[in-house]
Amino acid sequence: MSASSPHEIARAAELAVRSVPGVAALYRTGTPVGNAIAAAVSLLAGTEGQDLVEVSERNGALHVTVSIGVVTSAAETCRAVHDRLDATLRALGRPDSTIHVTVAHVPA
């Protein structure tokens, strides 16, 4: 089984990331200009707002990118998020995905 669109993969990935203990938030990836363009595209397409998980295809490989805030060990939580995403993507029929996880904020 494989997800039919990047948006569906992004939604499944977001749910997976949020289920990892220690993850406090997901943040937008990309630049302010890029995010503004993506938001405008979402608005025109009538989709539910910009995906916080970025999904892209490059040279036949799936790349999944997420930026997170954590309240537990940043390094350990980062690895846990990767492993949860890897399991999710395998279940979606994308076992060879490259997963980019960045901790962007550790709330005090």
Place this chain on the structure above:
Amino acid sequence: MTHDGQLPAELRELGLDSDDLDGHTIEELADYLDAGRTPPDPSIEQSAGCQLALDAMERLRTVAGSLFDADVAAEPEPEETWVQSILSGIALDARAGRRIPVAHPSARADLGITEGAVRGIVRAAEADVPGAIVGRCRLHGDVTTPGEPVRVDADLSVPYGESVPALGSRLRAAIAARLAVHTELNVAAIDITIRDIHDLPDLRREERP
């Protein structure tokens, strides 16, 4: 801080590049804080840079309190107050900066923590040293290569009457502990520079008959 808890207007005009905060300015974030972060603004809440800046501004508000009023009253036309310099540091340090790697055995894993997040961790250590206010934070060395020695450099404002060496030691220990929990950095040194002493007694008032 004014009596209603807001930042004085003259301390909000920092004119920083809005790209530093994902399209927002420090002044907008100050307004957002003043409004109690309601209604929630997704463009701010989903921005890591804004969250870093808001964390630091909230702590500054908690620690500084009436110091803002006293500072403005004592120096009605300051060239740059220490609070303004701290706010400048907060905004500049909210930038993501370099990406610091986090290890994982899979070759398809690309994991990291931003330099901005690490500066936020350093700044948050002030909570372990009551009265201390951390200003600019800098990471020196090649943070993008695992194992390379890194030096942490933090500016500090300390309260009058406290032992400066003791405060510096406590902050250094707090920073080291937090970095050990959250990162895999090889922290070779933590340098604390005292930039200011706040809450000084008003000697002019004491000299009056």
